[in-house]
Amino acid sequence: MADMGDCIIELRGITKNFDDQQVLRGIDLNIYENQFLTLLGPSGCGKTTILRIIAGFEEPSKGELLFNGIDIAKVPPYKREINTVFQKYALFPFLNVYDNVAFGLNIKKVDKSVIHQKVQKMLSLVGLDGFEKRDVTLLSGGQQQRVAIARALVNEPKVLLLDEPLSALDAKLRKEMQGELKKIQQEVGITFIFVTHDQEEALSMSDTVVVMNDGKIQQIGTPVDIYNEPENRFVADFIGESNIIEGNMIRDCLVKFDGYEFECVDKGFKENEEIEVVLRPEDIEIVAPEQANLVGEIISSVFKGVHYELIVKTAQREYKIHTTDIHEVGKKVGMVLDKEDIHVMYKMDY
Amino acid sequence: MKKRKKGFPILYIVLCFLFFYVPILVMMVFSFNSSRSLTRFEGFSLHWYEQLLADSEIMGAVSVSVSIAALATIISTVLGTLTAIGLSKTRRVLKEWLLNVNNLPIMNPDIVTAIGLMILFSSMKFDKGYMTMLLSHVLFCTPYVITSVYPKVRQFDDSLANAAMDLGASPFQTLIKVIVPCIKPGIFAGMLLAFTMSFDDFVVSYFVTGNGVQNISIIVYNMTKRTNPTINALSTIVIVVILVALLIGNVVPMLANKKKNGRLKEEER
Known part of the structure; x- marks a missing residue:
């Protein structure tokens, strides 16, 4: 710079x-x-x-x-x-x-x-x-x-x-x-x-x-x-592709969404504050179903040139994932997230 | 497709041209006649041209026509161009209304304009003569300039004016250095129209002049009452002048284009 x-x-x-x-x-x-x-x-x-x-x-x-x-x-x-x-x-x-x-x-x-x-x-x-x-x-x-x-x-x-x-x-x-x-x-x-x-x-x-x-x-x-670190849903949505998920901040560095708690690196929110979480499609790692809390089924796979774009359907929602590996449609998979890859933002007023 | 006979269309065109140009040619030929006759050509002479140049009344009329046409062209071009630029920035309703009003003098029969102006000048106690003629010519030329400049102004991309100001040009510099060069074709067309409208005007000039100020049309009109081949000489000169002007107007841009294209081809090589 x-x-x-x-x-x-x-x-x-x-x-x-x-x-x-x-x-x-x-x-x-x-x-x-x-x-x-x-x-x-x-x-x-x-x-x-x-x-x-x-x-x-x-x-x-x-x-x-x-x-x-x-x-x-x-x-x-x-x-x-x-x-x-x-x-x-x-x-x-x-x-x-x-x-x-x-x-x-x-x-x-x-x-x-x-x-x-x-x-x-x-x-x-x-x-x-x-x-x-x-x-x-x-x-x-x-x-x-x-x-x-x-x-x-x-x-x-x-x-x-x-x-x-x-x-x-x-x-x-x-x-x-x-x-x-x-x-x-x-x-x-x-x-x-x-x-x-x-x-x-x-x-x-x-x-x-x-x-x-x-x-x-x-x-x-x-x-x-x-x-x-997009500050709100608009920025996250406009810049690149993203999964935007509503959740709660349990306390500093601990966030809960889709029924599970995840470690993260964000601080300074109020306890139990309603927030939104951004997950970039390339940050979600696919593992065997037993190894993860978040579990779903691949319902679509589209070749995009450098990567495949997968849609994984869980009980709560559909996740968009970018991966260079080939996965079959219909396969059950687990998804894990690094704590640095969970970006918490203030909820936008609509 | 069936082959069409070519004879008739060509004959038709030839007849049209004859109809247009024979009268002019006859007049030009008779301007060199040595006798006063308008029906028999008795020998070549420049007699009538000598007479013409010696006739101070005619020469005076020529100078009035030329100077009025030149001044009216300059004034109406400036006025019309500025108006057209202003119009393009005006609110839509007002703009359409003004453009319609602008068409009125063009549609209006000359005689109506002429009588209107005559009454106006008389009622305002104007001293009729050169000034009233010039004012009237500016009046009927300006709408033609507006009509030919306005489409060019509408095509003008405003971001060019913004770019000029961005680069430090004041609004006036922007007008002169950017807007005018872009709408130049419209301005030239307007100038040409204004000049010809003014130069060959008879009706309006006849009604608004006074104190012995005459232009070519008026003096020719007065001379037709007695046979005087000097008119032929005068008309021939006018036609030659217009022909030369037309040639310059058409050929110069063509040559300029050719030169530009030639240069481009050279660069490509």
């Missing part, structure tokens, strides 16, 4: 209403220097609105937006030291690659030779040497993407905003660009704020993931925290 400096952007109690619909319901968020932060959530959760507020295209209905400690909520976008990579790139179709990248510097009336030098450097950073005179409308999606990144970064912003920049690319190219974006971020050493609805993208690129739903932040944490 990159070392983070001081807090550069601070959102304090930001709300946003469109007509009578509230799309952001009180967002508090600190964004640090040199951080790769991802806003993750389903469409309509408000993640893009946050980005547009930081960029200056929307004004918050309430709350403060601090940039280096100064409220910039009312500063127009062209006076902010922030640049954006737009979802569909928004390259200027009437300019070639060079002039697209040079646009911001030309506006600032930077010396031509300095512009030339910076544009060349940026084009080679994104791997587009020799593309200067190309017509941007004739480039491939991945190349347009790179031009958009170069066009934003050449202005040396303090913060780069990326609005689902990879969503228009095919799967393989998207993987490639994920790695490349991360590399670029480390090279230029500035804050990236990345918006996506793709959880895998978020987990593989970010220092910090902010999971959002329904205009609220659900959880802020490192990818590992978000995956292993």
